[in-house]
Amino acid sequence: MEKYAVYVPRLVKKRENFAPGHRACIGCGEALAVRLAFKALDNNVVVTNATGCIEIIASQLPFTTWHLPWIHTLFENAAAVASGIEAGYKAMKRKGMAVPENAKVVAIGGDGATSDIGLQAISGALERGHDFTYICFDNEAYMNTGIQRSSATPFGAATTTSPAGKKSFGQFSWKKNMPEIAAAHNIPYVATATHGYPFDLMAKVRKAVDTPGPAYVHILSVCPTGWRSATDTVNRQSRLAVQTGVFPLYEVENGQYKMSINLPKLRPVKDYLKIQGRFRHLSDDIIQQIQERVELEYQKLLEKANNVTKRAKSKSKTGTAKASAR
Amino acid sequence: MATRVGIEVSIAIADAVKLANPDVVAAYPITPQTHIVEHLAELVANGELDAEYIPVESEHSAMSACLGSAAAGARTFTATASQGLALMNEVVYVAAPMRLPIIMAVANRALSSPLSIWCDHSDLMSVRDTGWIQIIAENGQQCVDNIICAFRIGEDQRVLLPVMVHLDGFTLTHVIEPITFPEQSDVDKFLPPYKFPMPLNPDKPVAMGDFAPPVIFTETKWAQEMNIRASKKVVVEVWDKYEKAFGRKYSPVEKHHSDGAKVVLMTMGSVGETASVAIDEMRDEGQDVGQIRLRLWRPFPFEELRETLKDTDVLIVLDRAISFGGPGGPVASEVKAAFYDQAKKPRIVSFVGGLGGRDITVAGFKDMVKKGTEIAKSGSKNEYEIYGVRE
Numbered sequence: 001m002e003k004y005a006v007y008v009p010r011l012v013k014k015r016e017n018f019a020p021g022h023r024a025c026i027g028c029g030e031a032l033a034v035r036l037a038f039k040a041l042d043n044n045v046v047v048t049n050a051t052g053c054i055e056i057i058a059s060q061l062p063f064t065t066w067h068l069p070w071i072h073t074l075f076e077n078a079a080a081v082a083s084g085i086e087a088g089y090k091a092m093k094r095k096g097m098a099v100p101e102n103a104k105v106v107a108i109g110g111d112g113a114t115s116d117i118g119l120q121a122i123s124g125a126l127e128r129g130h131d132f133t134y135i136c137f138d139n140e141a142y143m144n145t146g147i148q149r150s151s152a153t154p155f156g157a158a159t160t161t162s163p164a165g166k167k168s169f170g171q172f173s174w175k176k177n178m179p180e181i182a183a184a185h186n187i188p189y190v191a192t193a194t195h196g197y198p199f200d201l202m203a204k205v206r207k208a209v210d211t212p213g214p215a216y217v218h219i220l221s222v223c224p225t226g227w228r229s230a231t232d233t234v235n236r237q238s239r240l241a242v243q244t245g246v247f248p249l250y251e252v253e254n255g256q257y258k259m260s261i262n263l264p265k266l267r268p269v270k271d272y273l274k275i276q277g278r279f280r281h282l283s284d285d286i287i288q289q290i291q292e293r294v295e296l297e298y299q300k301l302l303e304k305a306n307n308v309t310k311r312a313k314s315k316s317k318t319g320t321a322k323a324s325a326r
Numbered sequence: 327m328a329t330r331v332g333i334e335v336s337i338a339i340a341d342a343v344k345l346a347n348p349d350v351v352a353a354y355p356i357t358p359q360t361h362i363v364e365h366l367a368e369l370v371a372n373g374e375l376d377a378e379y380i381p382v383e384s385e386h387s388a389m390s391a392c393l394g395s396a397a398a399g400a401r402t403f404t405a406t407a408s409q410g411l412a413l414m415n416e417v418v419y420v421a422a423p424m425r426l427p428i429i430m431a432v433a434n435r436a437l438s439s440p441l442s443i444w445c446d447h448s449d450l451m452s453v454r455d456t457g458w459i460q461i462i463a464e465n466g467q468q469c470v471d472n473i474i475c476a477f478r479i480g481e482d483q484r485v486l487l488p489v490m491v492h493l494d495g496f497t498l499t500h501v502i503e504p505i506t507f508p509e510q511s512d513v514d515k516f517l518p519p520y521k522f523p524m525p526l527n528p529d530k531p532v533a534m535g536d537f538a539p540p541v542i543f544t545e546t547k548w549a550q551e552m553n554i555r556a557s558k559k560v561v562v563e564v565w566d567k568y569e570k571a572f573g574r575k576y577s578p579v580e581k582h583h584s585d586g587a588k589v590v591l592m593t594m595g596s597v598g599e600t601a602s603v604a605i606d607e608m609r610d611e612g613q614d615v616g617q618i619r620l621r622l623w624r625p626f627p628f629e630e631l632r633e634t635l636k637d638t639d640v641l642i643v644l645d646r647a648i649s650f651g652g653p654g655g656p657v658a659s660e661v662k663a664a665f666y667d668q669a670k671k672p673r674i675v676s677f678v679g680g681l682g683g684r685d686i687t688v689a690g691f692k693d694m695v696k697k698g699t700e701i702a703k704s705g706s707k708n709e710y711e712i713y714g715v716r717e
């Protein structure tokens with residue numbers, strides 16, 4: 001810990017783009033993740049924000065938490081608004097009109113804005129190849145409206161619209177794999193991150209924004225209010241999500257998968273589930289199902305990453321590009 | 327020298343947009359708007375128009391991209407119709423209070439269901455209260471002129487509001503008309519370069535689209551209302567300047583032999599031309615009839631309407647949309663509201679017709695005026711009548 005105190009100020013600049021004084025709940029992992037993400041960037045950034053917790057806690061006429069130019073219009077259209085900003089700058093620059101130098105467009109939204117209602121607009125903007133970054137701050141439910149389920153809510157989690165009851169164990173579907181959906185658009189950069197690994201998060205956001213063309217970063221953001229968990233353990237929860245394999249950290253650069261952290265052995269998912277009230281009702285049977293699913297998904301991901309490593313190795317040995325044995 | 331050519335109205339609109347030199351066009355195709363955006367895409371592809379054409383994946387994203395581009399300070403155009411306008415409805419509302427002067431052509435078409443690709447004004451009425459300035463064009467020439475005027479009106483620093491130019495689907499979009507095009511150099515003189523006063527810019531950060539608690543929301547709406555009301559003066563001013571530069575005159579309420587006429591027929595959109603043939607023939611037959619056409623739908627020209635109709639006994643209003651379970655024709659009910667507290671007012675008769683592309687002929691309009699006059703005399707209490715419906 002002491003070492004951090006010495007090194008962090010040297011590694012990270014002081015300037016905040018997302019200032020304190022906003023209205024997030026105590027211990028909000030999403031606000032922390034947003035702060036880190038934009039701390040990783042300079043001030044040549046334009047933010048387009050979907051409706052949701054982050055938008056609501058950081059803007060209220062006549063105040064703003066943002067030191068960056070910021071626009072919010074609706075819930076499902078942040079990526080489309082980003083396309084317009086990017087295209088506008090591009091055209092004006094070409095026509096010799098005054099535009100900000102080297103401005104980067106970053107669209108942000110929650111998991112609802114991203115995996116559900118805004119999926120079409122995101123897909124459109126990624127497919128068209130706009131030079132912008134989309135960051136999903138995934139707190140695994142519609143928190144702003146009172147903890148309703150989204151397609152990113154994990155299997156078994158109780159929310160206000162997937163409550164646990166006599167005939168229900170909570171969320172009945174498996175979490176939609178949004179980073180894979182983004183990667184399927186063959187965009188140059190996709191990454192996952194979480195605030196429990198702050199330097200990894202910052203490096204990935206920076207890389208995404210510096211990548212020409214569309215980039216997508218999916219950031220797991222612990223919401224103690226919605227997850228019914230302790231406010232002083234948000235970073236621990238975030239790290240456990242990674243260490244159990246529930247939320248693996250990886251990058252997909254030009255189609256090449258790369259794991260960000262080497263985990264010789266995954267911790268049991270129970271370690272992660274048991275400290276969150278939203279999973280409190282789960283039977284051992286359901287927990288076992290989750291354990292198996294997590295291992296399966298993790299293995300699939302490792303194979304993708306390993307294939308890349310193998311391919312790279314075989315390529316360097318022979319000096320010719322061989323079709324990789326799948 | 328201005329040139330006069332025979333050209334499809336949709337192509338002419340795209341050419342008028344080109345004369346205005348927009349920076350961004352974001353659009354999604356829908357009949358009968360398609361030819362407008364196809365031709366714009368072609369102009370961009372050929373390098374004749376230096377703009378970014380964003381082929382978005384939906385109308386919701388079309389208008390959202392327009393918000394972004396206008397907020398970045400770019401001159402922005404889009405076009406849509408019917409279901410497209412309905413799908414983007416949520417986004418259409420956002421543009422005016424954010425003071426983003428996006429220009430949109432709407433090729434008016436009925437709303438489903440049943441599905442109809444043909445013209446009426448149900449789509450137009452669905453965006454009545456969105457806070458956009460709304461101009462109704464009646465023929466191809468008016469489309470071209472008003473597209474150019476729309477940019478100047480919307481971008482005026484006293485206005486900064488989005489502007490819709492409505493034109494009837496098929497009856498205008500798909501017909502070839504003789505149209506006079508202004509020269510590029512004259513348009514450049516008429517339409518100054520666009521300068522948005524508060525664009526998104528990291529050198530001077532602004533926050534746009536904050537949420538408003540009850541303590542301030544009402545004031546934002548009041549400001550918006552004052553803004554659009556005040557814009558009427560600028561609309562008229564721009565039309566006057568346009569007349570001086572290009573010789574064609576527009577006004578919020580356009581008159582056709584209505585001065586002093588005891589019976590006046592009121593229309594909105596392309597049917598106005600057929601109606602005026604009917605009025606001319608009736609006048610030749612010695613009847614005391616006239617016509618007015620509404621050119622400016624929002625802001626609504628209350629004063630102009632009262633002034634124009636001060637000597638009228640019977641006003642017959644034709645609507646191409648129904649307010650279901652309500653007062654019938656939306657234009658008629660607006661006109662009735664304009665006269666409700668006036669000491670002297672015409673008897674107002676409301677017809678709904680021309681739904682989903684149904685034609686009203688010259689003979690039809692003559693019949694409508696005759697019927698309308700009879701209804702006025704009879705003192706009928708019917709709210710309205712659907713003209714020509716088989717019950």
Ligand SMILES: Cc1ncc(C[n+]2csc(CCOP(=O)(O)OP(=O)(O)O)c2C)c(N)n1
Nearest residue numbers: 051052053075110111112113141142143144
């Ligand atoms: C079209 C539309 N539907 C519904 C809403 C209501 N709404 C606002 S924010 C929100 C949930 C946001 O969830 P998410 O995107 O996950 O962000 P979070 O608040 O969890 O950070 C909902 C349902 C809305 N604003 N607009």
Ligand code: SF4
Nearest residue numbers: 024025028053143223
């Ligand atoms: S509900 Fe959750 S995400 Fe929203 S502000 Fe509170 S802690 Fe943060």
Ligand SMILES: [Mg+2]
Nearest residue numbers: 110111139141
């Ligand atoms: Mg959420």
